[in-house]
Amino acid sequence: MTESRSALLRLVEALKQRGYHFVTPTPATHARVVARADRSEARDLVDILGWSLPFAPSRIDAALLALLEAGEALEAADDGLLRSRFRVSSLKDDLYLHSAYPTEAGDSVFFGPDSYRFADLIEAELAIARLPSGAAIVDIGTGAGVGALVAAKLCPDATVWMTDVNPAALRLAAINAEAAGAPIRAVESTTLDAIARPIDLALANPPYIIDDDARTYRDGGGMLGGQVSVDMARMAMHRLKSGGRLILYTGSAIVRGADLLGRALAALxxxxxxxxxxxxxxxxxxxxxxxxxxxxEVDRIAVVAAIFTKR
Structure with a gap:
C-alpha cells in the first residue's frame, strides 16, 4: 500500500470516529450555496471536506491536516489558503472519498444525489429477491464504489467486483471499500472479460448527461445521453446467468412525451x-x-430504473 493511499484510508477512518457527516447535493445546489457571501472561506471540517471551500491550516486539527498532506490531497488556494482535492460524503453508514467541487477534470470521480437513489434502488431490489449463496456481483463503471459497496454489505458471502475505465475512480473506490470493511475486487477495464464466472447480479449507474467536453464520468454519449446506458446493459446481459439480474439506474431524456431510452432498453x-x-x-x-x-427538443430528464432478469 502506498503512503498516500494509506493516509487517505486513515483519513476516512478518522472522520468516521469523529462522527463526520455530509450529504452531497447536485452541482447546481452546491454552486448556489458556495456563492453566498459567508462561504468564501471554510469555517469547519464540513466546509473543508464537504463544500470544498478554501481553508486556513488552523481551521483543521493537526492530525487530519497531516493525513491530507500525506494523502496528496491538498492544493494551494488564494491568499495563502489551502483546498482539499477530495470531498468526503456520507451514504448510509459509510463515508466515500470522491472529487472536490467543481468536478471539471476528465478523470473526476463523481458522487451526488444519484448515488443515494442508486443505493436505495439496490437495497429495494435485493429485498424483493435475495441472491443465492456465493453469488457473483459486478458493479460496472463503479465510480466512487457505491453500487459495489452497498451490494457487498447486503450480501456478505458474495464475491464482488467493481470495474471502471478511470484508474482514479478505482483508487478511491478501493479505499472506500476497505474503510467500510467490504472485500471487493477492482478491475480497470472497458469490458467484463476479467470476470470469468457467470454473473448473478450486475449493477450500473452510467452517466446520462450530454457533456460538451465528453468527460467520461459525465457524458452519456448519443441518444441524448442514453447510449452508454444501452451499451452497458447489452454488455451485462451477455454475461448474466439464467435468473441473473441487471439493476440499471440511469436518466432518460423525454422528447415530446416519448421515452426513447425506455423503448431502446425494452427492445434490447x-x-x-x-x-x-x-x-x-x-x-x-x-x-x-x-x-x-x-x-x-427535450421536455425533461427523468431518472429511471430498469431491472433485467435473464430467462
Missing part, C-alpha cells in the same frame, strides 16, 4: 432473452441542462 431486453421491469424514479432532474442547445 427482448433480443437478449430478458424480462424487463422499468419505471421512473424521479420525473425531473437536472432541469438546468434544458437551457443548452443540445436539449432543445
Amino acid at each position: 431486453a427482448g433480443a437478449e432473452g430478458c424480462d424487463l421491469r422499468y419505471r421512473e424514479i424521479d420525473p425531473d432532474v437536472f432541469g438546468e441542462e434544458l437551457e443548452r442547445p443540445a436539449y432543445a
Whole structure:
C-alpha cells in the first residue's frame, strides 16, 4: 500500500470516529450555496471536506491536516489558503472519498444525489429477491464504489467486483471499500472479460448527461445521453446467468412525451432473452441542462430504473 493511499484510508477512518457527516447535493445546489457571501472561506471540517471551500491550516486539527498532506490531497488556494482535492460524503453508514467541487477534470470521480437513489434502488431490489449463496456481483463503471459497496454489505458471502475505465475512480473506490470493511475486487477495464464466472447480479449507474467536453464520468454519449446506458446493459446481459439480474439506474431524456431510452432498453431486453421491469424514479432532474442547445427538443430528464432478469 502506498503512503498516500494509506493516509487517505486513515483519513476516512478518522472522520468516521469523529462522527463526520455530509450529504452531497447536485452541482447546481452546491454552486448556489458556495456563492453566498459567508462561504468564501471554510469555517469547519464540513466546509473543508464537504463544500470544498478554501481553508486556513488552523481551521483543521493537526492530525487530519497531516493525513491530507500525506494523502496528496491538498492544493494551494488564494491568499495563502489551502483546498482539499477530495470531498468526503456520507451514504448510509459509510463515508466515500470522491472529487472536490467543481468536478471539471476528465478523470473526476463523481458522487451526488444519484448515488443515494442508486443505493436505495439496490437495497429495494435485493429485498424483493435475495441472491443465492456465493453469488457473483459486478458493479460496472463503479465510480466512487457505491453500487459495489452497498451490494457487498447486503450480501456478505458474495464475491464482488467493481470495474471502471478511470484508474482514479478505482483508487478511491478501493479505499472506500476497505474503510467500510467490504472485500471487493477492482478491475480497470472497458469490458467484463476479467470476470470469468457467470454473473448473478450486475449493477450500473452510467452517466446520462450530454457533456460538451465528453468527460467520461459525465457524458452519456448519443441518444441524448442514453447510449452508454444501452451499451452497458447489452454488455451485462451477455454475461448474466439464467435468473441473473441487471439493476440499471440511469436518466432518460423525454422528447415530446416519448421515452426513447425506455423503448431502446425494452427492445434490447427482448433480443437478449430478458424480462424487463422499468419505471421512473424521479420525473425531473437536472432541469438546468434544458437551457443548452443540445436539449432543445427535450421536455425533461427523468431518472429511471430498469431491472433485467435473464430467462
